[in-house]
Amino acid sequence: MEKQILDKVKQLVRELYDIEAAGKQLLLQKTLPDFEGDYTVVVFPFTKAVGKPPHVIGEEIGIRLKESMDIIASYNVVKGFLNLSLKNEVWLGVLKRNYDNKDYGLHDIIDEQPVVIEFSSPNTNKPLHLGHVRNNLLGESVARILKAAGKNVKKVNLINDRGIHICKSMLAWQKWGKGESPESSGLKGDQLVGKYYVMFDQELKKEKEKLAKQGVSEDELDNESILMQEAREMLRLWEKRDKEVMQLWSKMNNWVYGGFHETYDRMGISFDKIYYESDTYLEGKKMVLDALDKGILIQKDDGSVWADLRKHNLDEKILLRKDGTSVYMTQDLGTAQLRFRDFDPSEMLYVVGNEQDYHFNVLQIVLREMGYSWAELIKHLSYGMVELPHGKMKSREGTVVDADDLMDEMYDTAKAMTKELGKIDDLQSNEAKNLFNMVSLGALKYFILKVDPKKNMMFKPEESINFNGNTAPFIQYTHARIKSLLRKANCTNLEFEDVDPSFMMDSEREILKKLALYPSAISEAAEEKSPSVIASYSFELVKLYNQFYQDVPVLKEKERSVIDFRLAMSLFVGHVVRSSMTLLGIDVPDKM
């Protein structure tokens, strides 16, 4: 429809002024609420070439548009803005064509070549926290949005299951764990392992303090520390596949996976393929050694291997330590290679925090230097940090917001709130549980996803738990209202063919206009890779519907066709609300 109008404007500009209007000059936008009209053509861009005042041009184009397009009811010109009002029949047509289509706005797969999106990518040395929550929610939602926009999306997770940090928790458990297990302690596996990681850190700190007193310099502390030496030795043994170390490693990792699985399940996160760094780092090592052979990389006297990036205005970057073990970058090279082979993708997205902007920049440059043309497929979907009112999350200061705890708290609040409002009197207990889950998780997800991914966000616990205003519970509530209305109406067969479009009210037209925009909201969200676009859209739609609901008693209307028209519109809104919430990974209840 928008394209139709734009094409016509383009044609008219050509006929009237003999000017070829290019893409950017042709601007069609939604008319602002204070003005009359649905769409607005901005005519300023033509004024110079035409040599007439803007309002005259607007008038000239407007009159011709109205003559030649039967969807246009009227027009008005304010300064350089040509406002067009479409006939009610147009909006009614949108309703007729789509109101019963649950998949309205969603595309089937257009392009078979997959888009691979990596997210979550946890370390197996500690449980998931608030930062991971943003990552997981973004990844899952962006994947759903891209799919809705017609991409063949593959979700992958890269488990960071090896490295010096993993050895730290292993070592601590070996030293001080006394055989403790999830079963014996009653702790979730990831929580248990996390406990030992923290323990290592504390003991290391003590040891370093002692060393410092003995006069060891700041720089030497890591080298001199016995604990660190032991951890490094363990990593070396691990890379040599030492039997005992491997056994400990796989035992503790399995505990962690059990815990992660529970948390993912609860959050509604899933993957098509899981990579383990322990499988991919070797590939990376191989690539590095190959490149070294070809003279692309340099080896220093101590045996360590580096990429020289000084011609890119960056420093040197280590790729293999002097003891031959690999670093983060090394395994990421390998993972990228494997992923490219596995999927032959058109795009490889990495949902990773903006603290790693530098890392991904370097990753791409190194791959490019090594001669891999697919380096260009890598896109870092960088998102901002989650900040807390009292500052950064620091495990040592106990200010880390644990993902499981957070969901528990949200659940309890949802429960208390629901009881206080007296909403569950007619719900079965499992229904009620379901509702608490939906509402609490919805609130959390929406609170995080409504913010533009690339911006840092402030996480205020009291506000995330708020259920009024621009929140998921508000949107869920509207869905429940619609469902309730439809139940009451008991509608099977909606007949509104003969409804008179001229009786359509402003609030109804606004809703239909909004519904017509759902497909473009999806494509914008996919383009920007930003769930926040969908969140705003849903909120605006639901606000419009609530206004309508408040002052138009649907079932009190005399005219049957008008009732059916309104029911069809409500049904349509309900579908789009559910659909858009699904894109955010949020479920909506039929009653609440």
Add this chain to the structure above:
RNA sequence: GGUUCUGUAGCUCAACUGGAUAGAGCAGCGGCCUUCUAAGCCGCAGGUUCCAGGUUCGAGUCCUGGCAGAAUCACCA
């Protein structure tokens, strides 16, 4: 110090990528349940878009220079 990002109402966030009078929510104040769910609706109040220049018909958005904050510049990941 270098690089990158951010700065919008008391607070948390929008603003269709350069378009009209910068919008929501929360918090505050005032109204609306005999009528389809009040987790709702309506109204009031709240702004030098960090500052100073520049670009043009037009700037929160673009360019330059400041100021403030964050991230990063690891043989951590």
